[in-house]
Amino acid sequence: MCATCGCDSHTHTHSHSHSHAHPHDEKHIAVEKDVLYENNLLAARNRGFFDAKNILAINLVSSPGSGKTTLLERTLTDLKETLAFSVIEGDQQTTRDADRIHATGTKVVQINTGKGCHLDAHMVMHALQGMHPHENGVLFIENVGNLVCPAMFDLGEKERVVVMSVTEGDDKPLKYPDMFHTSHLCIINKIDLLPYVPFSLDKAIANAKRINPKLEVITLSCTSGEGLDKWYQWLESKKS
Amino acid sequence: MHELSIVMGIIDVVTEYAKGEPVKEVTLDIGCLTTIEMFAFDMAWKQAVKGTLLEKATLDIHRIEGKAVCLECGTGFAINEVYDACTGCNSHLIQIVQGKELKVRSLIIF
Numbered sequence: 001m002c003a004t005c006g007c008d009s010h011t012h013t014h015s016h017s018h019s020h021a022h023p024h025d026e027k028h029i030a031v032e033k034d035v036l037y038e039n040n041l042l043a044a045r046n047r048g049f050f051d052a053k054n055i056l057a058i059n060l061v062s063s064p065g066s067g068k069t070t071l072l073e074r075t076l077t078d079l080k081e082t083l084a085f086s087v088i089e090g091d092q093q094t095t096r097d098a099d100r101i102h103a104t105g106t107k108v109v110q111i112n113t114g115k116g117c118h119l120d121a122h123m124v125m126h127a128l129q130g131m132h133p134h135e136n137g138v139l140f141i142e143n144v145g146n147l148v149c150p151a152m153f154d155l156g157e158k159e160r161v162v163v164m165s166v167t168e169g170d171d172k173p174l175k176y177p178d179m180f181h182t183s184h185l186c187i188i189n190k191i192d193l194l195p196y197v198p199f200s201l202d203k204a205i206a207n208a209k210r211i212n213p214k215l216e217v218i219t220l221s222c223t224s225g226e227g228l229d230k231w232y233q234w235l236e237s238k239k240s
Numbered sequence: 241m242h243e244l245s246i247v248m249g250i251i252d253v254v255t256e257y258a259k260g261e262p263v264k265e266v267t268l269d270i271g272c273l274t275t276i277e278m279f280a281f282d283m284a285w286k287q288a289v290k291g292t293l294l295e296k297a298t299l300d301i302h303r304i305e306g307k308a309v310c311l312e313c314g315t316g317f318a319i320n321e322v323y324d325a326c327t328g329c330n331s332h333l334i335q336i337v338q339g340k341e342l343k344v345r346s347l348i349i350f
Contacts, residue, residue, distance in 0.1 A: 027349045028348050029346060029349065031347060032343065032344075033257075034344075035268075117242060118242055148275065149242035152275060177321065210332055213333050
């Protein structure tokens with residue numbers, strides 16, 4: 001039973017058409033079911049919803065403090081006239097991030113996971129039911145700040161964007177390979193701080209591409225604005 | 241910490257198939273490339289099964305080794321990490337064909 005709303009999201013249709021039961025052991029039951037089956041089912045449902053409404057859904061992941069919310073604030077403000085945005089915010093506690101997004105004039109809903117360390121497809125489904133995101137627009141899902149757990153959970157997104165910053169070390173992709181392996185775009189943020197930190201952009205990009213050769217990389221600074229144009233171009237290319 | 245979510249997922253699947261009967265044993269496939277930390281998994285399991293049909297169940301866990309195929313030279317090889325290079329040509333353009341399983345195979349009820 002879902003602790004959020006009490007709904008029972010179990011499917012009750014399953015078949016035992018191949019029985020692996022041994023004649024002498026009737027109590028052996030074949031299952032052959034993926035553990036993340038429920039999540040993947042709901043993720044597919046979310047994905048179908050996004051396709052039907054022509055919504056570009058983006059799952060933003062990173063460790064806490066790399067600048068996801070600030071990136072969103074800049075993006076939502078700069079592209080206000082160009083694209084229709086909606087945002088789902090994920091944090092353990094508070095509505096602080098949703099408040100910041102709300103201040104940009106963007107439709108936003110906050111999910112608080114409590115002790116939970118990642119968003120899952122079920123939570124996103126509930127958020128969507130409540131918020132009615134803009135059709136033909138872009139939905140940002142800002143995941144809980146955590147470079148480990150969110151990697152395993154498909155939310156139904158079209159693109160997964162991993163954000164890291166130059167204050168986090170250029171070996172970050174090697175230390176958290178699953179997140180970089182499952183992402184489509186890596187944003188390296190806070191490049192205005194490069195003169196002050198022992199961070200090599202070349203090494204960071206090489207490490208990221210070693211984990212995932214297909215990963216695109218954009219370097220930018222939300223503070224100075226450098227590189228934001230490339231991020232906006234990427235967004236617009238994915239939307240069309 | 242997501243091990244608890246995984247354990248809850250297993251409990252949900254097994255409860256559905258056990259049809260109200262207490263469970264004696266659960267057989268799982270856990271691929272070596274999944275990010276499941278077994279110590280955290282065991283801790284989560286012990287707590288999460290209390291009061292469920294799986295309270296007395298033992299676990300039969302099959303670890304599935306990682307395997308990949310190189311998209312450049314076609315070599316098949318074993319991998320320990322998702323980012324390992326091809327043992328034939330050292331390319332990182334590989335396709336993982338085994339090792340990411342996270343599956344409830346079967347269960348035995350009392």
